[in-house]
Amino acid sequence: MLEAFNVGLEVDAPPGSEQESVHLLREVSLRVPQGHLMAIVGPSGCGKTTLLKVIAGIQEQTEGDLKWEDRDLKEEEDLHPGELGYVPQFSVAHDLLTVEECIASSMALRTQLPGTDDFEPKLDHILNVTGLADLAERRVKVLSGGQKRRLGLALELVTNPCLLLCDEVTSGLDPKSETEITELLRVLARENKRRVVINVTHSLASLEAFDSVLVMYQGRLVYHGAPKLLTHYFTVEHAEEVYLRLTQRDAQEWHESWTKKRSYYEAMLFESKPAAEEAAQAETDPDAPHPLAPEELPSMMSQVFTLLHRRWTIFRRDRGQVGLHLAMLIGFPLLVVIFALDGIKPLKQLNQRQETDIVYEMQRQAQHQFDQLQAGGIVSGLIMLQVVLVTLMASNNAAREIAGERLILEREKLGGLSTLAYLISKVLFLGVFVLAQSVWMGVFVDMVVGGLPGDLMVKLMLLVLASAAMTSICLGISALSRTPEKATILSIYLVGFQLPLSGAVLTLPDWLEGAVNPFIAAFWAWSGSLRSMSDTAFYDAVKKVTDTSLVSPELAAFVLLAHVVIGLSMTYVGSKGSQWE
Template identity: 40%
Template sequence: MIHCRALTVTTPDGKTTLLRGATADFLPGGMNAVIGPSGCGKTTLMKAVLGILPAQGEAFCGGERITCPEDLVGRVGFAPQFSIAQPKLTVEESLRYALELCVSDPGERSRRLETILTVIGLAEHRSKRIESLSGGQLRRIGLGLELTLDPPCLICDEVTSGLDPLSEDQILALMRRLCRERGKTFLCIIHNLAKLDCFDRITVVYEGDVVFQGTLEELCAFFEIPDALHLYDRLNAEELSHWQDKWSAANTAADAAPTPENSPQPAFSTANIPAPARRPGGVGQYLTLLRRRFTLFFRDSGYLWLTLAITFGFPCLVVIFALDGLPQIQGMALERSVSFIEEMRQNIAFKINAMETTSLVTGLIMFQVILLTLMGSNNGAREIAAERTLYEKERLSGLGVIPYALAKITFVLLIAFFQGAWMTFFVKVICRFPGPWLTQFAVLMLVCGSMTLVCLGFSALFKSAEKASLLSIYLVGFQLPLSGVVLALPDSLVWVCRPFINSYWGWAGYLSSMLDTRFWDAFRENNAQWVASPGQAVAVLALQGAVGVALVLWGCSRKQWN
């Protein structure tokens, strides 16, 4: 069913060869073990076969060449070493959401759910959260997630590694039962050589090449060892070229030997592979992902309380810093009048007081904006990078890039827009900032939204959540100095930096919305710099958000397996 010819994989810089022209035929409808010393290329071979890693050479499934992982949707499942289900979901929820992403028919989903729970032996634990499962149960749920599409072939990367002997035996027995009762083909990377008697065919990988395939008895004869436990000592006793030559000679002898007329031949190119189930459309996947994300949001108490704390706590900080100046702020929060302008011109003490109050207001506006950019960083920086392996795994099951990206964008924007709206409402009501409500709502909501999308873009581009978070923090940290509002920038740098600085446009748009108030007149008395209008600020913030969306789509379309 699965076979490959002359697969070669190198590192991106081309300096290191990870796989050296590996050729292998795997037994359909049986248990295939892939073994070899650590770092020899076992996982690389499997990922090259799946099309996850770029490789020279050819890999085939049922006689059809594999060009990309999408060719294998519904035909080959891939179970990584460790379960990558969402820890806050229950066993049943994990399987149900997986089914909703890959099977469109509700009746078929319900039938498969109950069947899978029974087959993997977790029906009694369906209400348990993934984070509370044992190691053996986690391996079972990993297999269960692969069975949602009912693929005829499953590739398992060390699914028994680290388990106690009883759990290991139970997982192997489950695989054997699936082979016997459902005709499944398993390709299993394993480390425990004592369990090779559970497998029908064994593939030995050594220093990036396949140097043997056959039964356990044939393996012992080929390597001249009493049992499989002596294999690695024997492998390391010779150079790779020795084993390559010996395996090539063995294959040549096998090809030359007469074939008994009635002996069965492996049907690699004629395997009967059923068509995968009809998948949901993009809208269905989008709605499923959005429901799952909100379920996780309200179930992750740590993240939920952090989000609530900064959403409602940061506006309180702004008000606290404004307390001493509230009487003066509220006294000036009126539309301009001729008497006010004349008094500013004639009364130096009044002018100084107005300038101080205006300085406080402009500082509070910038403080709001900086806090909103910090909220945006928190919203987006880890959102995709923290679950990148899960996303890549679900893409192998048919998840679309667009539905996933749009679900993430929708989720973070809803949070960001609420945070921006609440900041505007709370501070405006307490401090009585003048200016049109709708304009100021739009400006501050876009400040938080655009920064959220840019940081979400970083999260989509990086494999590591820590790297994405660090870059997002740096971006927020440079907002204040590069805005040119608090610290003057050299003229040559102003318009080099300013188009990219979220905080300047938020500050300028909010301040210029007070055009018909005393604050604006007082600000203009000693400051003649150009200040963007609310419309200009909204346009630039929207453009920055669009750039963030483009980064998200680009990052999600790239394959980034760890």
């Protein structure tokens, strides 16, 4: 049984408000028997979804107690992820996966069934009970609204939850689809006598299909009873008139009225089969369903491989992304070598012998200085252009990676997904792009140009680290952002500042250089690569075109690794934090 005793939720008031805090829920008390289907209804903003999130543990109540089977969910252990099913308003499936792949992926992330004899039968049962068997091979993006609602339910049934919470799964549907989904919820409540199914809905048209109706108004519970008694309690002819009736009295008055009559209406919910009688029957009836232990979660590495396989499947099917990555992989190195089609001419040391012809001597020294400036400029420019383009590719790889699937992540975390497993899967997936893009950039340019001065392996290492640093930071931005658009804009700004603040084009003032350089990944990759040429004739040429202090490759690598660590730390914190709508 699910029980709430004077549950309340108080949050800080929005900025500019005269109040210090706002009560989203006040004194909510209810009892819901097992094997029961309950609807939560009420006007917009009355606390329906908030109450559902409190029950699910997404938000923690600030007052009162919440119990499931006599277990205090605030003071004692929370519900096991396998005991709870939560279907949010939004789609929780990737558009490019098929229905069957989505359910199989959910089973692999939340159970240990994959690889066992029970996997296929369980998958087939879920497809059949939700009416999705004929749509198993269809991709999510072509499903109708009602079919997506069914899929959301199917994803939660992989653990056979005893508490199934649904938020607006019938909203926006045509009457036929709404009736079908409601009937499906009723079947789910009946097939497991231990299960409680709760559905938040705005619609008052199909309430007769529910065992009970809970009405919320301005954060207060004002009715919980049988659907057939709803019109009697509110003294209206039709259920659709209840919302208008609510506006005729203050929420506090409605709540006080309900408090006086609550015992009568709630008693009728248990009249058909009291909880004690049902429990006794469960003990004596050999055919009665026995409570099942919650599904054990898979290992962290099993979740990593499932996420990684799913991500590669999505990437392969996204032709736009595949085309963009190939275009950048091929086009960006070509863009670099365009500026060095004539190659880099070898630098000759200036002959120390002074010519007797003063005019000739001045011309000879001027030509040597010109050659140095030209060579230094092209070498410095080529290195910086490689670095900037690599960081641009890194930004494109990571900016939307987490923000674009944030709501799916939130639901999967509630189902037991390890944040560390999620982070590792992203590192492995993006690591392939980091290596491919940066190594190919360095090798291709080096081959076409005829060999840039300095150690190729050192330059490749710094390109890889620059890409990894920008990827990690942008991944952290993605994890901390609420929308993919915001993450993309911030990442673009970050890359845009790399060139002007690196010191490669214009030298920063000394007092500003030391403060800015630690945050500019491009500076360290560029500076370390140039310093690796210190044993060549080009080093002096490079120093002619820049007054920026160059650092050793070792120091550059260390700072870029620090960027990677900071970025991954941001990603972990951002992924672990809650960003429900």
